[in-house]
Amino acid sequence: GAGVSQSPSNKVTEKGKDVELRCDPISGHTALYWYRQSLGQGLEFLIYFQGNSAPDKSGLPSDRFSAERTGGSVSTLTIQRTQQEDSAVYLCASSFAGTTNEKLFFGSGTQLSVL
Amino acid sequence: GNSVTQMEGPVTLSEEAFLTINCTYTATGYPSLFWYVQYPGEGLQLLLKATKADDKGSNKGFEATYRKETTSFHLEKGSVQVSDSAVYFCALIPFSGNTPLVFGKGTRLSVIA
Numbered sequence: 001g002a003g004v005s006q007s008p009s010n011k012v013t014e015k016g017k018d019v020e021l022r023c024d025p026i027s028g029h030t031a032l033y034w035y036r037q038s039l040g041q042g043l044e045f046l047i048y049f050q051g052n053s054a055p056d057k058s059g060l061p062s063d064r065f066s067a068e069r070t071g072g073s074v075s076t077l078t079i080q081r082t083q084q085e086d087s088a089v090y091l092c093a094s095s096f097a098g099t100t101n102e103k104l105f106f107g108s109g110t111q112l113s114v115l
Numbered sequence: 116g117n118s119v120t121q122m123e124g125p126v127t128l129s130e131e132a133f134l135t136i137n138c139t140y141t142a143t144g145y146p147s148l149f150w151y152v153q154y155p156g157e158g159l160q161l162l163l164k165a166t167k168a169d170d171k172g173s174n175k176g177f178e179a180t181y182r183k184e185t186t187s188f189h190l191e192k193g194s195v196q197v198s199d200s201a202v203y204f205c206a207l208i209p210f211s212g213n214t215p216l217v218f219g220k221g222t223r224l225s226v227i228a
Contacts, residue, residue, distance in 0.1 A: 004158065033215055042220030043159075043204065056215070091159070104216060106151075106158035 002026075004107035006092050012113045013082055021077040021110045025094030032075050033104065034067055037089040046090075049075065082114045117142045121205045121219035128195055128226050136190040136203055136222045138179075144210030148172075148181055148188040151204045153221075159204065162190075195226045 005024040013019050025032050034046040045059035049069045060066070064082075069075040079086055089111050093104040122137040140146065150162040150172070163172030168183035177192045188205060205219040 035218075040220065043206075043216075043218035045215050045217070048215045093159075103161045103164075104151075104159075106160065108156070108158045 004092055004094050004105050006090075006107035006110050008110060009108065010111045010113075012115065014115055015084060016081055018078065018080045019082055019112065021079075021090050021112070023075045023077070023092030023094075023107060025073065025075070025092070026105055027073075029094035029096055029105070030072065031095045031097060031102075032069060033093040033095075034075070034077050035091045035093065037091055037109065038087075043091065046077070079112075082112075084114050087112055087114045117146070117207060117209050117214065117217045119205050119207055119217055119219035121203075121222055123220070124202075124223040126222060126224045128224070130197055130226055130228050131194045132226075134190070134192040134195045134199075134224065136205075136224070138188045138190065138205035138219060140186050140188065140205075140207050142186075142207055142209050145183070146207040146209050148179070149206040149208075149216065150177070150179055150188070150190050151206055151218075153202045153204065155201070162203070195224070197226045197228055200224055200226045 007022045030051045032049045035043045037043050047067045048056040064080045067077045089109040091109045093106045095102045095104050118141045120139050147166045149164045151159045152162045153159045163174040165172040165181040171180045179188050179190045202221045202223045204221045206216045
């Protein structure tokens with residue numbers, strides 16, 4: 001596609017349920033990032049994939065959060081046993097090679113609401 | 116650690132007013148600095164960047180100068196338009212390049228006609 005695609009655009013779930021958020025990066029981009037945007041908190045880094053290297057998971061807030069990237073392309077962010085504090089916009093971004101100074105292309109995000 | 120602090124919004128300006136959004140950073144070494152913009156209903160996009168001290172990034176009438184002595188990267192525009200209404204994020208990548216972008220909390224700008 002022309003840009004980074006995320007689905008769903010909105011997700012409402014009940015506390016305790018599991019959710020999966022999907023990201024389709026720009027074709028050919030080897031680096032993929034997940035960020036979380038909470039009201040008044042800015043963008044919080046979650047996880048970073050670069051090619052075949054082990055992902056940088058240093059930003060994941062708890063073991064309820066996990067992500068995978070299949071075939072070096074599509075990525076899924078999974079939140080288990082969701083809590084109300086997980087409510088936020090989850091943003092995915094990709095870049096060509098993940099090198100320093102490189103431009104990131106962002107998707108429009110998934111708005112997650114945990115009731 | 117690495118962090119970015121930017122002025123809290125929202126900022127409301129009349130059309131053609133001068134804009135400054137302050138951004139200061141803390142980082143080891145010499146980071147690369149960025150401004151990203153998020154227009155309503157759209158994803159973040161790169162506005163401008165500077166990779167070394169005294170560099171000036173510019174785009175769409177916006178400018179920001181990398182000031183090592185004050186660890187700042189303030190965003191400026193001489194005459195804002197209604198279409199500039201958006202959320203602006205200051206960000207950095209540390210010199211090592213091994214850490215993804217570190218963002219500030221964002222500043223919402225509203226420009227009224």
